[in-house]
Amino acid sequence: MQAVRPTPTAFSPAVAWSANLQRLVSAAVSELHTNGVRFVELRSSVLYLAAIQECSVPEALHRLITCISQATKLYAMQWGLVLTVTRGDYSSVHLAALLSAYDALGRPKNIVGIDLAGDEHIPYPIELPSLFRKAKDDFGLGITIHAGETGRSENVRAAVELFGADRIGHGTVAGSDPWLTELLAKRDICVEVCPISNRLTGAVPPEKAHPLCDFYEHGVPFVICSDNPAIHERGLNEDHATALAEGLPTHVLHEQYTHTKRYSFIKDIS
Numbered sequence: 001m002q003a004v005r006p007t008p009t010a011f012s013p014a015v016a017w018s019a020n021l022q023r024l025v026s027a028a029v030s031e032l033h034t035n036g037v038r039f040v041e042l043r044s045s046v047l048y049l050a051a052i053q054e055c056s057v058p059e060a061l062h063r064l065i066t067c068i069s070q071a072t073k074l075y076a077m078q079w080g081l082v083l084t085v086t087r088g089d090y091s092s093v094h095l096a097a098l099l100s101a102y103d104a105l106g107r108p109k110n111i112v113g114i115d116l117a118g119d120e121h122i123p124y125p126i127e128l129p130s131l132f133r134k135a136k137d138d139f140g141l142g143i144t145i146h147a148g149e150t151g152r153s154e155n156v157r158a159a160v161e162l163f164g165a166d167r168i169g170h171g172t173v174a175g176s177d178p179w180l181t182e183l184l185a186k187r188d189i190c191v192e193v194c195p196i197s198n199r200l201t202g203a204v205p206p207e208k209a210h211p212l213c214d215f216y217e218h219g220v221p222f223v224i225c226s227d228n229p230a231i232h233e234r235g236l237n238e239d240h241a242t243a244l245a246e247g248l249p250t251h252v253l254h255e256q257y258t259h260t261k262r263y264s265f266i267k268d269i270s
Helices: 013-034 046-053 057-073 091-104 128-139 153-161 172-176 178-186 195-200 212-217 236-245 250-254 256-263
Strands: 039-044 078-086 111-117 142-147 167-170 190-193 222-224
Touching: 013 039, 013 046, 013 057, 039 057, 039 111, 046 057, 046 091, 057 078, 057 091, 078 091, 091 111, 091 128, 111 128, 128 142, 142 153, 153 167, 153 172, 153 178, 172 178, 172 212, 178 212, 190 212, 195 236, 212 222, 222 236, 222 256, 236 250, 250 256
Parallel strands: 039 078, 078 111, 111 142, 142 167, 167 190, 190 222
Antiparallel strands: none
8 A cells, every 4th residue: 555645734833723723712612602602702812822823913813813703603603803912011012013913904893802911010111002092093993901800990090091991801999999980880981890700810809799799889881701711611601600699680690691782892793
């Protein structure tokens, strides 16, 4: 029997990474479907994907979009992608690289927002907030900022007043700060509440009540989200159950689908 030599492309790093990425994305989307999710916003550090795949940022972004499109099509699930920038000295450079890739790909409609994440104690370039606002104005992207998860109330204020945030990631400190709750309620800025993650990371200590009930009582808009479900091995349904256990009234949970549609960056949700 004659041996057939495999083609080089069968073992190329690009093909292997694309296959691995598709498996990861498909598994995540399948889990979302199991939890009854009809539409979803996913966040990704595309710069990290580009680094580990040893490819350009536009190529990494294109691969990710392709993988998500294929995975969600199976369940007719609507989706949007939020591009994440990490706090640090190069945040402005990284944001520029992401927006350049977004523009180079023809501004894909499924890219719906930009996000600032990472250690809240790490400073960022002074020009970064204005670059976020410019991206919002130029591209119509929503802005969500991870702020107030580790007790730094000034980060929530900066997210609102400097970055022009539409949503706040976690924002747990705001529940114990009357000035911040009033600011968020008055400006209709939604908090992305992650009950399970907040307990596991210590953002809300065991001896303290979760602030989501404070948000509800003071008119701060919020949505229940699942944070790093693959790492925490918990899905959105479990976050909903945890929210109820934290004292959230049942009728508020029943309103979450409508509420989430209102504050989503995805347009024309069916």
